[in-house]
Amino acid sequence: MNRQVVLRFGELALKGKNRNYFVNRLVKNIKIALRKHEDFKLSVEYGRIFVECHEYNLDDIISDLTNVFGIVGLYVGYKADELELDEIKKIADLAVKDMLSERNIKTFKVETNRPNKAFKFKSPEVSRIIGGYINQTFDELSVDVNNPDVIVKVEIRKDAYVFSREIDCRGGLPYGTSGKAMLLLSGGIDSPVAGFMMAKRGVEIEAVHYHSFPFTSERAQEKVYDLARLLTKYTGRIKVYSVNLLNIQRAVAENCPSDEMTIISRRFMMQIAEKIALDKGSQGLITGENIAQVASQTIEGLNVTNSSVTLPIFRPLLAFDKNDIIKIAKDIGTFETSILPFEDCCTVFLPDKVVTRPKVADIEESVSVLDQEALIDDAIENMETFVFNMDEL
Ligand code: ATP
Numbered sequence: 001m002n003r004q005v006v007l008r009f010g011e012l013a014l015k016g017k018n019r020n021y022f023v024n025r026l027v028k029n030i031k032i033a034l035r036k037h038e039d040f041k042l043s044v045e046y047g048r049i050f051v052e053c054h055e056y057n058l059d060d061i062i063s064d065l066t067n068v069f070g071i072v073g074l075y076v077g078y079k080a081d082e083l084e085l086d087e088i089k090k091i092a093d094l095a096v097k098d099m100l101s102e103r104n105i106k107t108f109k110v111e112t113n114r115p116n117k118a119f120k121f122k123s124p125e126v127s128r129i130i131g132g133y134i135n136q137t138f139d140e141l142s143v144d145v146n147n148p149d150v151i152v153k154v155e156i157r158k159d160a161y162v163f164s165r166e167i168d169c170r171g172g173l174p175y176g177t178s179g180k181a182m183l184l185l186s187g188g189i190d191s192p193v194a195g196f197m198m199a200k201r202g203v204e205i206e207a208v209h210y211h212s213f214p215f216t217s218e219r220a221q222e223k224v225y226d227l228a229r230l231l232t233k234y235t236g237r238i239k240v241y242s243v244n245l246l247n248i249q250r251a252v253a254e255n256c257p258s259d260e261m262t263i264i265s266r267r268f269m270m271q272i273a274e275k276i277a278l279d280k281g282s283q284g285l286i287t288g289e290n291i292a293q294v295a296s297q298t299i300e301g302l303n304v305t306n307s308s309v310t311l312p313i314f315r316p317l318l319a320f321d322k323n324d325i326i327k328i329a330k331d332i333g334t335f336e337t338s339i340l341p342f343e344d345c346c347t348v349f350l351p352d353k354v355v356t357r358p359k360v361a362d363i364e365e366s367v368s369v370l371d372q373e374a375l376i377d378d379a380i381e382n383m384e385t386f387v388f389n390m391d392e393l
């Protein structure tokens with residue numbers, strides 16, 4: 001077991017006294033993400049996280065680590081058997097061979113970082129000695145301190161390491177360190193991305209989905225569960241509350257002005273989500289809403305939905321262009337599922353005309369003819385709950 005992966009934190013390093021809290025949660029999340037691998041060792045040394053593994057499982061472990069929020073990057077390399085220059089030369093040899101096999105390089109430079117001040121050689125000396133060794137051993141390589149093709153990184157800690165690769169990860173904050181919020185998850189492109197963005201900032205997410213079964217098909221619901229499953233790649237696990245909105249949509253269609261149908265249904269969606277959120281300990285709601293994308297997402301429309309609840313509504317995509325949202329959806333792997341053509345509950349009873357500048361007072365008056373509380377309670381009473389796990393991916 002001599003392959004080493006060392007995690008780079010970025011923002012976490014700024015957390016001062018709270019740093020341990022974040023690091024501990026990150027370790028817990030890494031254990032979940034790597035649960036399917038048996039043969040690896042995780043250790044924490046002075047707030048740095050190390051994963052030790054084998055050649056055979058290295059690539060899989062790296063690919064799972066890249067999706068753990070809170071990790072900015074990975075250094076990949078080797079650990080020396082002993083804290084001795086000769087041993088460091090041995091692993092430098094392995095690291096350089098890796099680099100040569102990966103791409104065509106001609107020049108290099110050694111950079112040493114020596115947090116362990118007890119080591120008898122200072123950083124510049126280590127760089128010089130290891131650099132000299134590499135230069136001698138590999139005829140095809142020469143030193144270039146100004147503009148090298150590669151940098152061979154040496155780290156002298158309790159143990160010595162040489163790294164041959166640096167891999168970018170997603171960054172963010174460890175999942176679960178920023179509270180919990182309820183995602184309104186539709187089958188569209190936007191809401192899975194909105195959930196991903198909040199999860200990336202450390203917010204634990206649960207999801208609520210509205211359907212109009214039997215007007216909408218079971219396959220349409222399956223699609224939403226598939227999206228939730230895809231999000232577990234980043235969250236480990238996710239709970240989805242599935243709520244049938246049909247009775248509410250019927251009541252609204254029969255009793256309220258048809259051009260207000262969409263906005264009134266959205267109010268109900270928010271209110272139901274808030275009620276479940278408060279019951280389950282969520283501190284906010286998350287939507288994929290985006291300013292001016294559709295008729296119900298004008299400032300006035302967003303105001304009406306805001307006015308129906310007291311929990312904050314987080315809209316991480318508010319100011320994104322659709323193309324940029326699609327780019328993220330493709331990157332996180334939800335796009336292909338989102339574009340499958342299944343009807344959403346919003347499209348059932350869709351009116352020809354939609355108010356684009358609704359006034360809170362008008363909407364409240366229109367909806368006052370309904371027994372809102374009873375409708376909401378009834379919908380929640382009949383909801384189904386599903387839990388998805390990254391192991392099912
Ligand atoms: P999306 O791509 O996420 O479906 P959209 O562009 O289709 O978004 P709307 O249909 O107006 O926009 O929905 C706006 C937001 O309201 C969604 O991003 C989602 O958060 C929430 N929402 C809409 N429909 C549903 C639903 N059936 N179940 C749960 N949430 C929904």
Ligand code: MG
Nearest residue numbers: 186187188344
């Ligand atoms: Mg939608």
